[in-house]
Amino acid sequence: MEAPRMLPAAASRPGRSTPQDPPLARYGLTAIALGFIALFIFVPVASVFAEALRKGVGAYFAAISDSEARAAIRLTLMTAGIVVPLNVTFGVAAAWAIARFEFAGKRTLMTLIDLPFSVSPVISGMIFVLLLGVHAPIGGWLYRHGIKIIFAQPGIVLATIFVTFPLAARELIPIMQASGMDEEEAAIVLGAGGWQTFLRVTVPNIKWGLLYAMVLCNARAMGEFGAVSVVSGHIRGLTNTMPLYVEILYNDYQFVAAFAVSSLLTLLAIATLIAKTALARHVAPAAPARENNAAGSRLAA
Amino acid sequence: MSIELRNIGKAFGNFVALDDVSLTVATGELVALLGLSGSGKTTLLRIIAGLETPDHGEVLFDGKSAAEHGVRERKVGFVFQHYALFRHMTVFENVAFGLRVKPRAERPGEEEIACRVHELLKLVQLDFIADRFPSQLSGGQRQRVALARTLAVEPKVLLLDEPFGSLDAKVRAELRRWLRRLHDEIGITSVFVTHDQEEALELADRVAVMNAGKIEQIGTAEEVYHRPANAFVHGFLGNVNLFHLRIDNGKVFLGDTAVEVDTAHGHATDGRKAVLAVRPHLLEIITESTGAKSFPAIVKSINPAGPQVKVELIAQSGDLVQSDVGHERFKSLHLQIGARVYLRPREQKLFIYQI
Numbered sequence: 176m177e178a179p180r181m182l183p184a185a186a187s188r189p190g191r192s193t194p195q196d197p198p199l200a201r202y203g204l205t206a207i208a209l210g211f212i213a214l215f216i217f218v219p220v221a222s223v224f225a226e227a228l229r230k231g232v233g234a235y236f237a238a239i240s241d242s243e244a245r246a247a248i249r250l251t252l253m254t255a256g257i258v259v260p261l262n263v264t265f266g267v268a269a270a271w272a273i274a275r276f277e278f279a280g281k282r283t284l285m286t287l288i289d290l291p292f293s294v295s296p297v298i299s300g301m302i303f304v305l306l307l308g309v310h311a312p313i314g315g316w317l318y319r320h321g322i323k324i325i326f327a328q329p330g331i332v333l334a335t336i337f338v339t340f341p342l343a344a345r346e347l348i349p350i351m352q353a354s355g356m357d358e359e360e361a362a363i364v365l366g367a368g369g370w371q372t373f374l375r376v377t378v379p380n381i382k383w384g385l386l387y388a389m390v391l392c393n394a395r396a397m398g399e400f401g402a403v404s405v406v407s408g409h410i411r412g413l414t415n416t417m418p419l420y421v422e423i424l425y426n427d428y429q430f431v432a433a434f435a436v437s438s439l440l441t442l443l444a445i446a447t448l449i450a451k452t453a454l455a456r457h458v459a460p461a462a463p464a465r466e467n468n469a470a471g472s473r474l475a476a
Numbered sequence: 477m478s479i480e481l482r483n484i485g486k487a488f489g490n491f492v493a494l495d496d497v498s499l500t501v502a503t504g505e506l507v508a509l510l511g512l513s514g515s516g517k518t519t520l521l522r523i524i525a526g527l528e529t530p531d532h533g534e535v536l537f538d539g540k541s542a543a544e545h546g547v548r549e550r551k552v553g554f555v556f557q558h559y560a561l562f563r564h565m566t567v568f569e570n571v572a573f574g575l576r577v578k579p580r581a582e583r584p585g586e587e588e589i590a591c592r593v594h595e596l597l598k599l600v601q602l603d604f605i606a607d608r609f610p611s612q613l614s615g616g617q618r619q620r621v622a623l624a625r626t627l628a629v630e631p632k633v634l635l636l637d638e639p640f641g642s643l644d645a646k647v648r649a650e651l652r653r654w655l656r657r658l659h660d661e662i663g664i665t666s667v668f669v670t671h672d673q674e675e676a677l678e679l680a681d682r683v684a685v686m687n688a689g690k691i692e693q694i695g696t697a698e699e700v701y702h703r704p705a706n707a708f709v710h711g712f713l714g715n716v717n718l719f720h721l722r723i724d725n726g727k728v729f730l731g732d733t734a735v736e737v738d739t740a741h742g743h744a745t746d747g748r749k750a751v752l753a754v755r756p757h758l759l760e761i762i763t764e765s766t767g768a769k770s771f772p773a774i775v776k777s778i779n780p781a782g783p784q785v786k787v788e789l790i791a792q793s794g795d796l797v798q799s800d801v802g803h804e805r806f807k808s809l810h811l812q813i814g815a816r817v818y819l820r821p822r823e824q825k826l827f828i829y830q831i
Contacts, residue, residue: 357560360527363547364554365574365629375577379564 223441226434238432239439246412247420247436250328254416255396258335262392263385266343271377274351275359288344291337299337300405303330326408331416334402339395343388350384383457390454394447398440477538477551477632477665478503479524484533486519493519494530495689506659506666508676510712511686517669518557520686521635524667525554537633553631553664557638559622561610567621568593568606574629596624599658616647623655627662634659636668640675652679673713677701685709707827710753717759717797719771721750721826728826730771731792735826750828754821759799761787761809762818770818773797775811787811791819 228235238244269288273281291299307314307324317324324330358380362372378385400418407414409423417440424433479501486494494516501507509517522528524535526547535542542550562570571593575584584592597603600620610618619639626634639655640648656679659666670676676683677697684694685708693705704710711718721728721735728735728750735752762770773789776796784800791797799819801809811817 357556357558358562361554361556361560361562361625362573362577364525364527364552365577365625366548367573367577368548371577375573376562379562 220441223434223437226430227438229434230431234431235435235438238429238435241432243412243415244420244432244436247415247417248439250331250413250415251397251417254328254332254335255393257332258339258396259389259392261336262340263343263389265340266345266347266388267381267385269344270347270351273348275356285348288341290341291339292341296338296399296401297405300334300402303334303337303402303406307333325406326410326414328414330406331403331414334406335396335399338399338402339392342392342395343385346388346391347381347384350381354380383454387451387454390447390450394443397443479633479665479667480534480536480539481520481524482534482536484520484523484530484535486516486523486528486530492689494523497533497689497691499684499691499694501665501667503665504663506656506668506679506681508680508683509667509669509686510671510673510676510683512671512712514688515686516689517686518637521554521637521667521669524633525552525635526550527554551629551632553626553629553634555619555622555626555634555636555639557641559610559618561618561622561625563610566607566609567597567602567613570610570621571596571625571628573625592628593624596628599627600624614647615643616651619643619651623658632665634664634666636666638670639668640672641670648675655679677713685712687712704825707751707753707825710825710827715756715798717754717756717795717799719752719754719791719793719795719797721752721793723748723750723828728828733771733792736769748828750826752821753825753827754797754823756786756798756800757784758822758824759797760820760822761789761799761801761811762820763809765818766820770820773817773819775813775815775817777813778811780806789817789819 227238239248269284272278273285304325305311307317307330309315309318309325314324322329324333358376359372362376367375397416398418399416400422403416404419404422407416407419409415409419411423415423417436421433421436421440424430424436479499481497481499484494484497485492497516497520499507499520509520511517519528523530526535526542526545537550562573565573572589575589575592578584594603594606597606600623602617602620602624605613605617610621613621640651643651652675668680677700680697682694682696683700685692685700687708693700693709695703700709701713704713707718710716719730721730723729723746726745730752765772771791771793773791775787776790777788779786779788780803784802785806787799787801787806789797789799797819809817
């Protein structure tokens with residue numbers, strides 16, 4: 176959170192490191208950093224678009240308007256559409272509870288929120304197969320009642336929720352902790368009810384953090400491969416999300432199509448990055464910076 | 477509306493914030509809760525507001541228990557220490573908030589809200605900044621907006637937590653006088669918390685001096701300053717020198733000089749502790765002994781900067797004390813560091829208590 180605001184300050188002190196560091200180290204380190212970014216980020220990203228357009232724009236659009244491609248895109252969008260609101264709701268609830276209340280098991284809750292980050296996505300997928308697969312007790316019971324979870328969209332949604340749920344909570348906890356309870360208490364003393372306080376005071380204070388969390392959550396939900404791969408069953412036109420569809424195309428030697436669909440995910444990533452950078456600026460001046468801003472504006476006046 | 481607190485107790489874990497506190501505030505009165513941080517004064521204020529629940533004891537408004545009333549129903553106004561203005565709303569919207577969240581049946585129309593908000597902003601002399609955001613205001617302006625916002629819902633009781641705590645000295649003095657005038661104008665029962673004795677003494681009708689979760693004394697500024705109930709109150713209100721006395725066979729000694737004891741201060745029985753308290757401006761330096769009414773001391777340091785000369789001395793009791801001497805008088809004394817002199821209190825307080 177703090178990093179984006181720290182950078183300009185550090186950059187505005189150019190003379191600080193020059194006297195001690197020899198030019199070789201300075202240019203050498205800069206070259207290594209830039210070289211790495213070129214080699215591992217820029218070249219691959221450029222090659223995705225180059226490969227996708229190798230046989231021309233016509234082939235590119237043909238690949239992404241194919242019926243199976245459209246089904247994969249639709250499934251990915253639907254999954255993200257379900258997962259993002261659910262996880263943001265969970266994130267707000269968890270952040271509220273952790274930032275505002277003292278309760279037994281608070282530490283455990285915070286540790287558990289991080290769990291999906293520390294478990295391999297493939298294992299996350301396996302957990303759902305073992306729990307809800309046709310041969311598992313719960314999954315079997317559901318199957319006999321006509322509800323199919325694994326190798327169907329519900330399974331994909333569940334696996335995606337699991338791998339993305341820390342994102343919103345982790346984003347909102349520090350914001351809510353920093354802004355404190357004063358404004359909410361003020362609202363309640365002024366006669367506002369719980370919902371009025373939440374909608375009129377809490378949400379406006381965390382709105383940039385909420386948007387930021389949505390962007391991150393959406394990017395991860397659309398790009399998730401491992402966990403979804405295990406639970407999806409790879410049924411073409413039915414349970415293939417975009418990342419899974421890319422893999423199938425690639426294995427079928429349909430490189431142009433594979434890269435064309437990949438380019439959509441890459442564009443999503445770039446859009447996410449831009450949105451993230453734009454939002455970070457709003458998220459950073461949360462509560463602690465309030466006094467500084469005020470002092471600054473007083474000085475300016 | 478009158479407020480009555482009966483035997484309020486509150487602990488946070490092992491820390492006892494309030495220990496059996498009782499207090500009555502009459503309708504229209506302005507009472508200060510004065511104490512150091514950690515003395516429980518803010519907790520007491522929050523309990524009155526309903527923001528905290530006491531472990532035991534009762535809060536009564538106009539003689540009726542407030543226990544079953546939540547924060548919303550108590551009709552209290554609370555001004556937070558850091559004002560807690562809604563930072564995403566303009567000054568106008570901040571003040572209008574309490575009116576906008578009223579149940580539909582009681583909610584005034586848009587025109588009435590605008591009229592009322594401007595009236596309040598005029599009252600706090602800030603009508604010209606209605607469109608600004610809290611971050612664009614100075615500390616004093618924020619504080620007045622917070623007050624206007626609180627008054628918008630016409631509370632029966634006004635509670636202020638360190639109302640001038642984060643303002644600079646000049647603004648503070650100005651706002652203090654202004655708040656007193658405002659209180660006299662609208663006559664609302666008010667309680668405020670402060671750690672600043674000057675603020676409490678100047679502003680409040682009555683001052684409750686708090687220490688370690690208890691009220692040490694409650695009375696008018698006159699009473700607590702000139703007739704302090706104990707050494708803590710005396711020491712807390714203004715600078716004071718403490719001479720630790722020795723009790724021997726029912727007589728009280730400072731070093732080897734006997735001190736006259738008025739029995740009203742308690743009986744000087746052995747095993748009790750006695751303290752003589754004298755304010756620096758009431759502790760006179762003389763060069764000749766006057767018998768039982770003066771005590772020998774040695775000059776330790778002299779600081780002539782300021783309207784009075786501050787002389788530090790070591791008394792026979794071993795206590796380091798300060799005497800404030802006028803410059804004229806100081807010149808005629810010809811004091812040197814290390815000189816043997818006598819101290820004569822022009823006014824003194826003797827406190828005797830159980831150890």
